Amino acid sequence: MRRGKTLFMVAVFLLTLVSLSYGKRIFVTIGTGGITGVYYPTGGAISKMVNEKFAEYGIKATVESTAGSVYNINSVLHGDLDFGICQSDRQYEAVHGLAEWKNKGPQKNLRSVFTIHPESITLIASVNSGIKSVSDLAGKRVNIGNPGSGQLQNSKDVLKAFGISLKDIHPEYVKAVEAPMLLQDGRIDAFFYTVGHPNGNIKEATSGRIKVRIVSIVGPNVVKLLKNHPYYAKAEILRKFYPMAVNTKNIETVGVKATLVTSKKEPANIVYAITKEVFENLSKFKKLHPAFAVLTKKNMLEGMSAPVHKGALRYYRESGLIKYIPKSLIK
Numbered sequence: 001m002r003r004g005k006t007l008f009m010v011a012v013f014l015l016t017l018v019s020l021s022y023g024k025r026i027f028v029t030i031g032t033g034g035i036t037g038v039y040y041p042t043g044g045a046i047s048k049m050v051n052e053k054f055a056e057y058g059i060k061a062t063v064e065s066t067a068g069s070v071y072n073i074n075s076v077l078h079g080d081l082d083f084g085i086c087q088s089d090r091q092y093e094a095v096h097g098l099a100e101w102k103n104k105g106p107q108k109n110l111r112s113v114f115t116i117h118p119e120s121i122t123l124i125a126s127v128n129s130g131i132k133s134v135s136d137l138a139g140k141r142v143n144i145g146n147p148g149s150g151q152l153q154n155s156k157d158v159l160k161a162f163g164i165s166l167k168d169i170h171p172e173y174v175k176a177v178e179a180p181m182l183l184q185d186g187r188i189d190a191f192f193y194t195v196g197h198p199n200g201n202i203k204e205a206t207s208g209r210i211k212v213r214i215v216s217i218v219g220p221n222v223v224k225l226l227k228n229h230p231y232y233a234k235a236e237i238l239r240k241f242y243p244m245a246v247n248t249k250n251i252e253t254v255g256v257k258a259t260l261v262t263s264k265k266e267p268a269n270i271v272y273a274i275t276k277e278v279f280e281n282l283s284k285f286k287k288l289h290p291a292f293a294v295l296t297k298k299n300m301l302e303g304m305s306a307p308v309h310k311g312a313l314r315y316y317r318e319s320g321l322i323k324y325i326p327k328s329l330i331k
């Protein structure tokens with residue numbers, strides 16, 4: 001009888017412990033991109049940093065594979081995702097109510113946290129398509145990107161800068177994850193993907209039976225493009241990352257940056273914890289993906305357009321990094 005009572009008490013105690021720890025657990029979701037891109041492992045790397053301190057924060061972060069930048073910004077604003085990774089150019093357009101946000105207007109609740117690796121507008125073409133420059137895309141079957149991705153608008157901007165309209169090509173709108181297979185099957189001639197390097201997607205596209213070229217995006221049209229859009233900059237894709245491509249030199253193109261965003265409504269303690277753990281463990285974080293090699297605490301605060309979230313600001317003040325943040329982003 002006594003034994004039964006003791007067992008009962010132990011069970012009650014254990015149940016209380018379990019419910020207490022569940023009560024404290026905060027689930028956080030980070031929206032990324034296709035699993036062969038760099039956003040997906042980046043979301044994983046950010047999650048790892050904060051999950052390792054579960055005992056301190058009670059945060060359990062997980063990643064979601066999504067359609068990409070535009071989807072992530074909108075989902076963060078709707079409260080469907082806590083955080084999202086997005087291109088610096090899409091962040092700018094959302095804040096200013098341009099491009100995809102032209103009808104909705106400026107997205108006032110968008111908040112930036114920090115910026116991450118550089119991404120390049122990457123144009124991949126089969127050698128037998130004869131495509132050696134953007135101008136050669138006329139008349140070809142080109143995947144310009146899925147709705148919700150960052151690359152969709154980048155492809156349109158590049159084509160426009162070269163005087164090519166969507167009517168001049170046969171556009172496809174499929175996810176980047178499917179593009180290498182379509183190219184290798186000869187069902188498309190080329191595809192655009194705005195992505196960090198190296199990545200599994202371009203490795204897959206360049207290592208099949210069909211020979212593939214990474215096409216440079218250069219010339220006077222690009223000068224015009226850079227002039228018209230403040231967030232585009234010259235960039236280079238290192239040939240050594242893709243030894244199976246037919247390129248013999250590094251590839252000149254146009255680039256942006258990956259950034260982490262959230263909503264104004266996200267609790268400050270969560271944003272603080274994520275920011276702090278990534279910055280305080282930056283050398284460990286950088287080992288998680290080769291695209292992170294160039295990251296410094298300073299350059300991770302460059303390229304933001306949305307006001308910085310107050311939870312992140314708390315860490316930047318504490319650590320003295322606040323000096324790198326433009327005054328206009330501190331609200």
Ligand code: GLU
Binds near residue numbers: 087119149150
């Ligand atoms: N830049 C792409 C996008 O915004 C995603 C790239 C990646 O997943 O690494 O959709």
